[in-house]
Amino acid sequence: MWSVPVALVLALPAAVWWGSLPDPMASHWGVGGEPDGSLPRAAALALPFAVALLGLLAGRRNPPIAVFMYVLAVLLQGMSVWANLDRADWRDARHLPWWAVVLMIGLATLAGWLATRLAPRREDVPDGPVQTLDLPPGRHAVWVSRCTNVPMLAVGYVFLGAGAVALLIVGPGGAASPVPPIIAITGVVIGLAGLLVSTIRVQVSERGVAVAYGPLSFPVWRRALPAIAAARTEDIKPTEVGGWGLRGLPPHTTLMLRAGECLVLEYPGGGRFAISVDDAARGAALINTLKNR
Known part of the structure; x- marks a missing residue:
């Protein structure tokens, strides 16, 4: 799941140089490269996370788009931290020439192009x-x-535990704490997300299909049998859907926990939900049998 290492790379500069950055930080530069806008430090450092999230949402069906947005987010974070580092006031931030912005977009575009060339192509399932x-x-x-x-389960527990401890360290001190609040919150969010998509329980009955997420089997996603056109199995690799975890947006979603056979639910109006789960063939067969009754 590429979102986890990207989040780590984005969080690292904020964790290392939090105390060396002004509050607020320069967040916008004019045509001449001079800083002309600012944001609170936490908001400025969180902005690249929003760019990465857009890549996660927009690029799940097209991995090269996700790669473009991920690289752009990392470069934005590095540029913002470098420009503001060791400056007492955001107005004194380093100038950013126009060619630096062009280079940043060019590198992100190159990364997306390479992902297009290197990503394996999937053939349509007959x-x-x-x-x-x-x-x-x-x-x-x-x-x-x-x-x-x-x-993924272990990483989820590590991030959740580290984030929870960091929040306790932050305490009422807030920005004065040695642990930046954004880092603590990011750890908790990544940990919870990792736990939710690291383990699943799938049940098929006359009531339909129920997919329970996480070690506690909560929350639960349900789909009635009439809302499923058919069920089948398909061998899917993580590289074919953009990585591990929950990939894509409804109605084209894949829950990728391991490579190999997946249970695929096809929707009447188009779209599908593919779930990597053991004994998928038996589950697909039962869905089709119950629908034919």
């Missing part, structure tokens, strides 16, 4: 008969399966 089970009339059946990405 249509075919759906698999069903021999379930006699009147018989009831329930299918339950789990899947856990242990490294």
